[in-house]
Amino acid sequence: MDTNTILIGLAGVLAAAAPVLFAVLGETITERAGIINLSMNGSILLSAMGGFAIAQLTGSLMLGFLGGMLIGALVALIVAFSSITLHQSQVAVGFVLALAGRDLSYFLGVPYMNSSGPVLQGLPIPFLKDIPVLGVLLFRQNLITYISYILIFLVWLWIFRTRPGLMLRGIGERPAAAYVRGANVNLMRYVYTIIGGAFIGLAGPAFTLNVKAGWMGTQTGLDGIGWIALSITIFGGWNPIRAAFGAYLFSFLQWLGLVLQSQLPGVPTQVLQVAPFPLMILTLLLVNISDAEWVARILATLPEGARRFTIKLLRTLRASPPASLGVPFESE
């Protein structure tokens, strides 16, 4: 393979990661506010089917993407309502919605199966596209991919560099303290869950109108992507930039699987496609392991130099969830 082929392949990795990125950013925002939206897998499939159907019926890509976001927001609203207002388990409701969204998308998607619809076209940026290496890699993409780059930094800025972002972290970490400081915790949780849901819903059409154009029912190959996005959110330690790294890593590994396929004809494609998962589990383990008691005991027995190095390493990898993630808040 020559350099240009590799560059084009890597540009494809960035484009393919965009839908996952939207979902991961949406879930990050939601979980920062203290709510787990476990419905992602169903939400993405339903918005993928719905967004494609709307775009096909109206001929408008814009409406397709907006429709997907609306579907994601509505699913998130159910999660928010049942957990915040009705005090039901977020995990239970989210899990059921994950299945319901998937089954609904297959049931309602039959008329749109295997039909052609509009597809987002490339939008190379003048001048920037001619920069060597970076031009091919970053600036010959389409609008949705550019939006994905920008959103990473916008979400990061919002969470870590603005006042409302500080409040957002507050309602996820110590809602009682945020409440005392004047935050309407439950209202904000509603708002962020719905906004996060709209991001998640953007992931669907970003597949079916873009990187995996069309709706093919169970053959669309999107089932499972929401569960992956959920793992990446944790891998990302609730930080948009680290989460983006996770999404790109996942996309890269899938591409690598395809490339290796031609080198290793003996291994079935499907195996290489799922190769990232063991790695994902391993990273989840590394992210969490420094909290375990036995690790501290082993660390204590190590010689000084090795101990310091390991502790430093574990601390870099470590990610703690927002302290009140999944915990309902009552003001009285």
Add this chain to the structure above:
Amino acid sequence: MKKNSWINVGFQVGALVVALLITTLLLVAAGAPPLKAYASIISGAFGSSNNIENILITWSPLLLTTAGVLITFSAGLWNIGIEGQMTLGAIFATGVLRALQNTQLPPALIIILGILAGVIGGALWAALAGALKTFGGVNEIFGGLGLNFVSTALTIYLVFGPWKRPGVGSMSGTQPFDEKLWLPSLPHTELSLWALGISLLVIIAVYFMLRGTHLGLRLKAVGKNSKAAFLMGVPTWQYSMFAFLLCGAFAGLSGAIQVTSVYHRLLPNISNGYGFLGLLVAMLINYQALWAAPIAFFFAAVNIGSVQLQIQYKLDSSFAGVLQDLLVLLVLLGEGARQRFIKKG
């Protein structure tokens, strides 16, 4: 007290009615005459003895996965990895049957060994999720999901790689076993009374274990308040681990039964969503083992009946899933509404 229980029933009936209302609207939206569609589901489920046999064949694995998750739910664990545990059960069972099929051992012994291997395989896979949770701090939902994907990859690797059919591997699975290695079934069907009997025994055993034994009580104590249970001298993590192992064993058993009595080979996607369906059943019955058997039967009937929809109206058979999911969702919402708006008596 009497009045309250009537209100409970009212909310549950309300949830059922709303769920049916929504599915009816969905049928209309999909262009099918709703009443005829429901009638075709019912006749598809109970119209012939063949259909009823199919329901019973579906009932058995669903009973086992429901029994399994009732135990993990009691211990406060969300064993979403049950799909993978079922798959590993199927893989282990297939492995043993393949290894022993050309030996002189009596076929009955080979089948029993295969099923036992399945039980062990499921338990080991569950132990992995349990160990990740206990020693690695990885939430069982995320560990379990990851392990589900790994188990699928493993199955596909085996079906297309080392265990492929003579010639070329295909999605239709491994080479079917010789008929002497099939779990005995009723003539002309895949319905094995052995499989059904074992599954019913398991759910009954789980019911009594959770209801009246020391073990069950302690499991529930760990689930309700693990700190308090720990302070009262219950070895908490050992009980969590035990719940994982037992649930995995039942899931593995159901995977092994799929191999030995239904498909007679290893297929990609052999767990067929029964693990997730078991989670739904457990949620719908509010974790009360008493109702597991009838509700699992109802779910199985909906699954089998919906196949007719596909044949008669060209609708996707995922309608069964839609109906089940909405029912559980509305029961959860109804329960929330009841607690919120009706004062507890």
